[in-house]
Amino acid sequence: TERTLVIVKPDGVARNLVGEVLRRVEAKGYSIVALELRTADTDLLARHYAEHEDKPFFASLVEFMVSGPVVAAIVEGHGVIEGFRSLAGSTKPTSAAPGTIRGDLGREWGSAVVQNIVHGSDSPESAAREIGLWFPAL
Ligand code: GTP
Ligand code: MG
Numbered sequence: 001t002e003r004t005l006v007i008v009k010p011d012g013v014a015r016n017l018v019g020e021v022l023r024r025v026e027a028k029g030y031s032i033v034a035l036e037l038r039t040a041d042t043d044l045l046a047r048h049y050a051e052h053e054d055k056p057f058f059a060s061l062v063e064f065m066v067s068g069p070v071v072a073a074i075v076e077g078h079g080v081i082e083g084f085r086s087l088a089g090s091t092k093p094t095s096a097a098p099g100t101i102r103g104d105l106g107r108e109w110g111s112a113v114v115q116n117i118v119h120g121s122d123s124p125e126s127a128a129r130e131i132g133l134w135f136p137a138l
Contacts, residue, residue, distance in 0.1 A: 001078055001080075002079060003033070003075065003127055004074075004075050004080045004084050005072065005075075005127055006073045006074075006119065007070050007119040007134075008022075008070060009064075009117060009118060010068035011107070012071075012117040012118060014068055021071075021101060024087055025084070028083065028087060029077060030080050030083070034074040034135050035072075035073045036071070036134075036135075037071050039066065039069045040065060042062055045065045048130060048134075049062065049065075057113070064111075072134045072135070074131055081120070081122070081123065081127055084120040084121075086100075087120075088102055088116075089103045089106075090103075091114065093105075093106025093107055102116045102117055102118070105117050
C-alpha cells in the first residue's frame with residue numbers, strides 16, 4: 001500500500017483542528033502509521049518547500065510554517081496520495097469545494113499567507129522525499 005505525508009499546519013493546530021483532520025483521514029479508511037507534534041525549523045521547511053523557493057510567497061510560507069507547532073503524519077492506504085489531496089481540496093480555501101478540509105475549514109484572510117490547514121504530498125516521489133525529511137528514521 002501507498003504512503004503519504006500529511007501535515008496539519010500551524011493554523012490547524014492553533015485552531016484545535018488536529019482531531020477534525022485526523023478524523024476525516026481515519027473515516028476515509030486510511031491508517032495513521034506515524035504521528036508527531038513538533039515545531040519545525042527553517043532548514044526543514046525550506047527543504048520541504050524547495051520546489052517553491054523562487055516564488056514570491058516562499059519566505060512568508062516558511063515563516064508561517066515555523067510559527068508554531070505542526071502535526072506531521074505518515075498516512076497509509078490504497079491510493080492515499082491522490083485520496084488525501086481530494087479530502088484536502090484545492091489550495092485556495094475560497095475556491096476549495098465544501099466538504100473538503102480546506103473548503104470547510106480554511107481561511108485566506110487576516111494574513112499574507114494562505115491558511116489552508118493541511119499539506120499532503122502530491123506524488124509518490126514527493127511522498128518518499130517528504131517522509132524522509134520529516135521521519136528520517138522510518
Ligand atoms: P501543500 O499541500 O501545502 O503543498 O499545498 P498545495 O500542494 O495545494 O499547494 P502548493 O504546493 O502549490 O503550494 C504550497 C503552499 O504554498 C500552499 O499550501 C499555500 O500555503 C502556499 N501558497 C501556494 N500558492 C500561493 C500563493 O499564490 N500565495 C500565497 N500567499 N501562498 C501560496
Ligand atoms: Mg504542494
